[in-house]
Amino acid sequence: MATYAIGDIQGCYDALQRLLQQCAFDPQHDQLWLAGDLVNRGPQSLQVLRFVQQLGERARVVLGNHDLHLLALHYSGGKLKKSDTIQDILQAPDREQLLDWLRRQPLVVLDETNNWCMSHAGIPPHWSVQQARQLAQEVESVLQSDQCSEFFRQMYGNLPDRWQPDLQGIDRLRVIVNYLTRMRFIGPDNELDLLSKEGVGTAPAGFQPWFKVQPRQAAANRLLFGHWAALEGKADSPNVYALDTGCVWGGQLSALRLDDETWFRVPATL
Numbered sequence: 001m002a003t004y005a006i007g008d009i010q011g012c013y014d015a016l017q018r019l020l021q022q023c024a025f026d027p028q029h030d031q032l033w034l035a036g037d038l039v040n041r042g043p044q045s046l047q048v049l050r051f052v053q054q055l056g057e058r059a060r061v062v063l064g065n066h067d068l069h070l071l072a073l074h075y076s077g078g079k080l081k082k083s084d085t086i087q088d089i090l091q092a093p094d095r096e097q098l099l100d101w102l103r104r105q106p107l108v109v110l111d112e113t114n115n116w117c118m119s120h121a122g123i124p125p126h127w128s129v130q131q132a133r134q135l136a137q138e139v140e141s142v143l144q145s146d147q148c149s150e151f152f153r154q155m156y157g158n159l160p161d162r163w164q165p166d167l168q169g170i171d172r173l174r175v176i177v178n179y180l181t182r183m184r185f186i187g188p189d190n191e192l193d194l195l196s197k198e199g200v201g202t203a204p205a206g207f208q209p210w211f212k213v214q215p216r217q218a219a220a221n222r223l224l225f226g227h228w229a230a231l232e233g234k235a236d237s238p239n240v241y242a243l244d245t246g247c248v249w250g251g252q253l254s255a256l257r258l259d260d261e262t263w264f265r266v267p268a269t270l
Contacts, residue, residue: 002026003258005033005118007226007233007243010066011042011085013051015253018266023255027058033109033258035226035243036064036120036181038102039086042248045070046088053101061105063143064120064227065181068155071143074099076152103143107136107180116258118224121183122240125213126163126190129221135176142173162191184228186210199230211237224256 004023009016025032038052038061039045052059070086072078074095080087089095109118110133117129119136127135142151154170155177163175178192185193185207193207200209211223222239229246233254247253247268255264 001029001031003031003033004255004264005035005116005224005241005243005258006255007035007245007253008037008064008066008229008248009034009039009042009048009253010037010248011039011045011048012247012253012268013042013044013047015247015266015268016048016051018270019253019255019264022266023257023264027055030058032059033116033118033224034059034061035118035224036062037066037226037244038064039070039089040066041083041085043085045086046092049089049098049102050094053098060109060118062109062118062120063102063105063107063181067102067105068152068177068181071099071103071148072152072155075103075149078152103148106140107177108133114258115220116222116224117218120181120225121179121227122210122225123216123218123221123223124163124179124183124190124210125186125216125218127179128217129223131217132180136180139173139176158192158194161194162187162189181227183210186213197230209235211235211240 038048110129123132160171160175182194185196185203187207193204224241226244229244231242233242233245235242245252245254250268252265
Protein backbone atom coordinates (compact mmCIF):
# COMPACT_ATOMS: atom_id res chain seq x y z
CA MET A 1 0.00 0.00 0.00
CA ALA A 2 1.23 3.48 -0.92
CA THR A 3 0.01 6.88 0.26
CA TYR A 4 0.03 9.88 -2.05
CA ALA A 5 -0.48 13.49 -0.90
CA ILE A 6 -1.88 15.79 -3.59
CA GLY A 7 -2.15 19.56 -3.65
CA ASP A 8 -5.03 21.82 -4.62
CA ILE A 9 -7.04 20.13 -7.38
CA GLN A 10 -9.57 22.96 -7.76
CA GLY A 11 -11.74 21.21 -10.31
CA CYS A 12 -8.87 19.97 -12.49
CA TYR A 13 -10.34 16.49 -12.85
CA ASP A 14 -8.53 15.49 -16.04
CA ALA A 15 -5.14 16.43 -14.59
CA LEU A 16 -5.98 14.47 -11.44
CA GLN A 17 -6.70 11.33 -13.46
CA ARG A 18 -3.44 11.70 -15.39
CA LEU A 19 -1.54 12.18 -12.15
CA LEU A 20 -3.09 9.07 -10.60
CA GLN A 21 -2.20 7.13 -13.72
CA GLN A 22 1.40 8.31 -13.47
CA CYS A 23 1.48 7.25 -9.81
CA ALA A 24 -0.06 3.87 -10.70
CA PHE A 25 -2.61 4.59 -7.97
CA ASP A 26 -4.53 1.46 -6.93
CA PRO A 27 -7.86 2.42 -5.32
CA GLN A 28 -8.14 -1.02 -3.77
CA HIS A 29 -4.92 -0.71 -1.77
CA ASP A 30 -3.45 2.81 -1.95
CA GLN A 31 -4.58 5.95 -0.16
CA LEU A 32 -4.84 9.59 -1.18
CA TRP A 33 -4.25 12.53 1.15
CA LEU A 34 -5.81 15.63 -0.40
CA ALA A 35 -4.72 19.02 0.93
CA GLY A 36 -8.00 20.85 0.40
CA ASP A 37 -9.50 23.07 -2.30
CA LEU A 38 -10.94 20.16 -4.21
CA VAL A 39 -13.20 22.61 -6.02
CA ASN A 40 -13.53 26.01 -7.71
CA ARG A 41 -11.77 28.03 -10.39
CA GLY A 42 -11.25 24.89 -12.49
CA PRO A 43 -13.72 23.38 -15.00
CA GLN A 44 -14.74 20.05 -13.41
CA SER A 45 -15.38 20.59 -9.72
CA LEU A 46 -18.43 18.34 -9.66
CA GLN A 47 -16.51 15.44 -11.18
CA VAL A 48 -13.69 15.88 -8.66
CA LEU A 49 -16.08 15.95 -5.72
CA ARG A 50 -17.94 12.85 -6.88
CA PHE A 51 -14.72 10.96 -7.56
CA VAL A 52 -13.16 11.69 -4.17
CA GLN A 53 -16.38 11.01 -2.27
CA GLN A 54 -16.70 7.62 -3.96
CA LEU A 55 -13.18 6.65 -2.85
CA GLY A 56 -14.52 6.36 0.70
CA GLU A 57 -11.82 5.48 3.21
CA ARG A 58 -9.16 5.46 0.49
CA ALA A 59 -9.19 9.27 0.56
CA ARG A 60 -8.32 11.52 3.50
CA VAL A 61 -9.33 15.10 2.85
CA VAL A 62 -8.83 18.39 4.69
CA LEU A 63 -11.04 21.36 3.99
CA GLY A 64 -9.62 24.35 2.16
CA ASN A 65 -10.96 27.88 1.85
CA HIS A 66 -12.65 27.14 -1.48
CA ASP A 67 -14.33 24.06 -0.04
CA LEU A 68 -15.62 26.15 2.87
CA HIS A 69 -16.84 28.78 0.40
CA LEU A 70 -18.86 26.14 -1.44
CA LEU A 71 -20.36 24.93 1.84
CA ALA A 72 -21.19 28.50 2.86
CA LEU A 73 -23.04 29.05 -0.42
CA HIS A 74 -25.10 25.93 0.10
CA TYR A 75 -25.83 26.14 3.81
CA SER A 76 -26.15 29.90 4.34
CA GLY A 77 -27.34 31.19 0.98
CA GLY A 78 -24.29 33.29 0.13
CA LYS A 79 -23.63 34.80 -3.28
CA LEU A 80 -21.46 33.34 -6.00
CA LYS A 81 -18.37 35.32 -6.99
CA LYS A 82 -17.63 36.09 -10.63
CA SER A 83 -14.65 33.72 -10.54
CA ASP A 84 -16.59 30.79 -9.04
CA THR A 85 -17.03 27.64 -11.14
CA ILE A 86 -19.12 25.62 -8.69
CA GLN A 87 -22.64 26.33 -9.89
CA ASP A 88 -22.89 22.81 -11.29
CA ILE A 89 -22.38 21.37 -7.80
CA LEU A 90 -25.06 23.61 -6.31
CA GLN A 91 -27.49 22.45 -9.00
CA ALA A 92 -26.51 18.76 -9.03
CA PRO A 93 -29.17 16.19 -8.09
CA ASP A 94 -26.77 14.63 -5.58
CA ARG A 95 -25.64 17.93 -4.05
CA GLU A 96 -27.12 17.22 -0.62
CA GLN A 97 -25.19 13.96 -0.33
CA LEU A 98 -21.97 15.47 -1.67
CA LEU A 99 -22.03 18.56 0.52
CA ASP A 100 -23.07 16.70 3.64
CA TRP A 101 -20.05 14.46 3.06
CA LEU A 102 -17.81 17.48 2.44
CA ARG A 103 -18.77 19.29 5.66
CA ARG A 104 -17.82 16.20 7.63
CA GLN A 105 -14.20 16.33 6.48
CA PRO A 106 -11.55 17.58 8.96
CA LEU A 107 -9.35 20.65 8.90
CA VAL A 108 -6.28 18.74 10.09
CA VAL A 109 -5.16 15.16 9.45
CA LEU A 110 -2.55 13.87 11.87
CA ASP A 111 -0.63 10.60 11.60
CA GLU A 112 1.56 10.58 14.69
CA THR A 113 2.86 7.07 13.99
CA ASN A 114 4.55 8.16 10.76
CA ASN A 115 5.02 11.81 11.78
CA TRP A 116 2.86 13.38 9.04
CA CYS A 117 0.41 16.24 9.49
CA MET A 118 -1.69 17.85 6.77
CA SER A 119 -3.79 21.01 6.70
CA HIS A 120 -4.72 23.27 3.83
CA ALA A 121 -2.62 26.34 4.67
CA GLY A 122 -0.16 24.91 7.21
CA ILE A 123 0.28 24.92 10.99
CA PRO A 124 0.93 28.31 12.63
CA PRO A 125 4.28 28.50 14.40
CA HIS A 126 2.82 28.89 17.89
CA TRP A 127 0.74 25.68 17.71
CA SER A 128 1.90 22.10 18.02
CA VAL A 129 0.29 19.63 15.65
CA GLN A 130 -1.65 18.20 18.58
CA GLN A 131 -3.00 21.63 19.50
CA ALA A 132 -3.88 22.32 15.87
CA ARG A 133 -5.82 19.06 15.71
CA GLN A 134 -7.68 19.85 18.94
CA LEU A 135 -8.60 23.36 17.81
CA ALA A 136 -9.65 22.06 14.40
CA GLN A 137 -12.07 19.73 16.13
CA GLU A 138 -13.82 22.71 17.70
CA VAL A 139 -14.65 23.99 14.22
CA GLU A 140 -15.48 20.54 12.88
CA SER A 141 -18.03 19.94 15.63
CA VAL A 142 -19.90 23.07 14.51
CA LEU A 143 -19.61 22.23 10.80
CA GLN A 144 -21.17 18.85 11.45
CA SER A 145 -23.97 20.21 13.64
CA ASP A 146 -27.31 21.96 13.14
CA GLN A 147 -25.51 25.26 13.79
CA CYS A 148 -23.46 25.10 10.59
CA SER A 149 -25.68 27.58 8.72
CA GLU A 150 -25.19 30.26 11.37
CA PHE A 151 -21.46 29.59 11.45
CA PHE A 152 -21.16 30.03 7.69
CA ARG A 153 -23.06 33.33 7.84
CA GLN A 154 -20.37 34.66 10.20
CA MET A 155 -17.30 32.78 8.95
CA TYR A 156 -15.88 35.48 6.65
CA GLY A 157 -13.60 38.17 8.00
CA ASN A 158 -9.96 38.96 8.78
CA LEU A 159 -10.46 39.70 12.47
CA PRO A 160 -9.37 38.69 14.98
CA ASP A 161 -5.99 38.48 13.26
CA ARG A 162 -4.16 36.53 15.98
CA TRP A 163 -4.77 33.67 18.37
CA GLN A 164 -5.62 34.28 22.00
CA PRO A 165 -6.56 31.30 24.20
CA ASP A 166 -9.44 33.21 25.79
CA LEU A 167 -11.20 33.92 22.49
CA GLN A 168 -14.76 32.64 22.42
CA GLY A 169 -17.64 32.14 20.02
CA ILE A 170 -17.34 33.07 16.36
CA ASP A 171 -14.12 35.04 16.93
CA ARG A 172 -12.43 31.88 18.18
CA LEU A 173 -13.76 29.73 15.35
CA ARG A 174 -12.95 32.29 12.66
CA VAL A 175 -9.32 32.71 13.64
CA ILE A 176 -8.84 28.92 13.78
CA VAL A 177 -10.28 28.64 10.26
CA ASN A 178 -8.13 31.51 8.99
CA TYR A 179 -4.91 29.99 10.35
CA LEU A 180 -5.65 26.57 8.92
CA THR A 181 -7.12 27.54 5.53
CA ARG A 182 -5.93 31.08 4.61
CA MET A 183 -2.55 31.63 6.29
CA ARG A 184 0.55 32.68 4.36
CA PHE A 185 2.47 35.42 6.16
CA ILE A 186 2.82 35.73 9.96
CA GLY A 187 3.87 38.76 12.00
CA PRO A 188 5.98 39.00 15.17
CA ASP A 189 2.96 38.46 17.43
CA ASN A 190 1.70 35.57 15.27
CA GLU A 191 -0.74 37.95 13.58
CA LEU A 192 -2.03 37.02 10.15
CA ASP A 193 -1.63 39.04 6.99
CA LEU A 194 -4.50 37.83 4.80
CA LEU A 195 -4.08 40.26 1.93
CA SER A 196 -0.68 39.29 0.48
CA LYS A 197 -0.89 36.26 -1.82
CA GLU A 198 2.29 36.26 -3.90
CA GLY A 199 5.69 34.64 -3.31
CA VAL A 200 7.96 34.60 -0.28
CA GLY A 201 9.70 37.81 -1.35
CA THR A 202 6.49 39.84 -1.15
CA ALA A 203 6.09 39.63 2.62
CA PRO A 204 4.88 42.86 4.23
CA ALA A 205 7.34 44.62 6.53
CA GLY A 206 7.80 42.65 9.73
CA PHE A 207 6.08 39.54 8.35
CA GLN A 208 7.48 36.26 7.02
CA PRO A 209 6.14 32.98 5.66
CA TRP A 210 4.68 30.93 8.49
CA PHE A 211 7.15 28.08 7.86
CA LYS A 212 10.15 30.42 8.19
CA VAL A 213 9.24 31.60 11.68
CA GLN A 214 11.59 30.44 14.42
CA PRO A 215 10.97 28.79 16.73
CA ARG A 216 8.07 26.70 15.40
CA GLN A 217 6.27 24.32 17.73
CA ALA A 218 5.81 21.81 14.89
CA ALA A 219 9.36 22.00 13.52
CA ALA A 220 9.99 18.29 14.17
CA ASN A 221 6.80 17.20 12.37
CA ARG A 222 6.54 16.63 8.64
CA LEU A 223 3.92 19.11 7.45
CA LEU A 224 1.92 18.90 4.22
CA PHE A 225 0.03 21.93 2.95
CA GLY A 226 -1.39 23.45 -0.21
CA HIS A 227 -3.04 26.86 -0.69
CA TRP A 228 0.05 28.83 -1.78
CA ALA A 229 0.45 28.33 -5.52
CA ALA A 230 3.03 31.13 -5.79
CA LEU A 231 5.54 28.94 -3.93
CA GLU A 232 5.53 26.56 -6.94
CA GLY A 233 6.09 23.64 -4.58
CA LYS A 234 9.22 25.12 -2.96
CA ALA A 235 8.96 25.86 0.75
CA ASP A 236 12.73 25.48 1.32
CA SER A 237 12.29 24.57 4.98
CA PRO A 238 13.02 21.23 6.66
CA ASN A 239 10.00 18.97 7.14
CA VAL A 240 7.70 21.30 5.17
CA TYR A 241 6.16 20.13 1.89
CA ALA A 242 4.30 22.60 -0.35
CA LEU A 243 1.87 20.63 -2.50
CA ASP A 244 0.12 23.38 -4.49
CA THR A 245 1.90 23.85 -7.81
CA GLY A 246 -0.78 25.94 -9.48
CA CYS A 247 -2.57 23.46 -11.70
CA VAL A 248 -5.65 25.66 -12.01
CA TRP A 249 -3.42 28.55 -13.12
CA GLY A 250 -1.79 26.51 -15.89
CA GLY A 251 1.01 25.04 -13.75
CA GLN A 252 1.19 21.46 -12.55
CA LEU A 253 -0.68 19.06 -10.32
CA SER A 254 1.67 17.37 -7.87
CA ALA A 255 1.66 14.29 -5.65
CA LEU A 256 4.15 13.27 -2.98
CA ARG A 257 4.42 9.57 -2.17
CA LEU A 258 4.75 9.66 1.59
CA ASP A 259 6.39 6.26 1.86
CA ASP A 260 9.62 7.38 0.19
CA GLU A 261 9.05 11.13 -0.47
CA THR A 262 9.03 10.69 -4.25
CA TRP A 263 7.36 13.45 -6.27
CA PHE A 264 5.06 12.98 -9.26
CA ARG A 265 3.87 15.88 -11.42
CA VAL A 266 1.74 16.36 -14.51
CA PRO A 267 1.09 19.59 -16.46
CA ALA A 268 -2.31 21.22 -16.23
CA THR A 269 -3.01 20.41 -19.87
CA LEU A 270 -1.56 18.02 -22.40
